[in-house]
Amino acid sequence: MSNIASNLKFLRKRKGLTQQQFADVIEIKRASVGAYEEDRAEPKYELLKKIAEFYDLTMDELAHDIIDEKWKPTPKSNASNLRILSVTVDGQQRENIELVPVKASAGYLNGYGDPEYVAELPKFSLPMFNQGSYRAFEIKGDSMLPLPSGSVIVGEYVENWHDIKPNQTYVVVSKEEGVVYKRVASKFKDDKGLKLLSDNKVYEPYWVPAQDIVEVWKAKAFISTVLPEPSPEPTMETLTAMMAQMQKTINSVVDNK
Structure with a gap:
């Protein structure tokens, strides 16, 4: 479940911005700010990314964390890709x-x-x-x-x-x-x-x-559309090497008895 609406409202007020002031900073219409904060619409990816950067948050934090007075940001680490992965689904809601x-x-x-x-x-x-x-x-x-x-x-x-x-x-x-x-x-x-x-x-x-x-x-x-080639026929040289290796293995077994 997304927490974008409540998070946007809390973050804007904490910065002391009106909806119009926030709209001017992000370069969107004031009506859009109202729609996002009232959960009547959600920002598209690029706008969500811009808002997250404005508040120095990850997109994952902005979308999924409950951001309030008690909230503490997760220590940022390069070990985890925290952005939202974009996927598509088929008619049965299975990922393509x-x-x-x-x-x-x-x-x-x-x-x-x-x-x-x-x-x-x-x-x-x-x-x-x-x-x-x-x-x-x-x-x-x-x-x-x-x-x-x-x-x-x-x-x-x-x-x-x-x-x-x-x-x-x-x-x-x-x-x-x-x-x-x-x-x-x-x-x-x-x-x-x-x-x-x-x-x-x-x-x-x-x-x-x-x-x-x-x-x-x-x-x-x-x-791949390139099918594997069959193994080449063994040459006299490779057969000789194989026989020598087999003889070496046999001698090793005999010596250890």
Whole structure:
């Protein structure tokens, strides 16, 4: 349940602002302020974000906390993404998997939290992913070979970044790098962020600062139109090496008897 209406009214009065003065500061109509405070309407994402910034709050605090004289703000931490995740649902109120194609990756950095932008993304569902929030990202390049360029990574939303596990792969959305699919080298660190690795060792590992990260999605599956090639026929050289290894193993067993 949203507490936006009561919170807006309390915060405005605590600052000693009239509805008109608050409307002027936020650059909206006074009638809209009244509608929000009387719970006849709710601010859209961008306006809610602007109001939260004005009061030095997170959007989550503004929307869900009961803000009154006894309220104390939660200590802010980069370990948890406190913004409201924008999702879409199907006719049975089940969350869709929204697809972010390569051509939409640049726009995603600006629109990831905008419900209208997310609603315009292609959508699909997979029966094995019916719990949690998922998004699909098309990847480009050879940094994560053998996964081919053009593969689609299906990721589960990670709310608390301290849940990120080393040596597993994630889609990381950041202000500087945009949308990348990488392997995480170490646990999330508040003071440093994430160290990311490419499976293709040609690429050097690098750090993404905590303050630059906006979303993290744990890779759960991938979709590719490139089918795997059959294993090559063994050569005389590989057969010889296999026989030598087998002989070494047998000799080791005999010697230990």
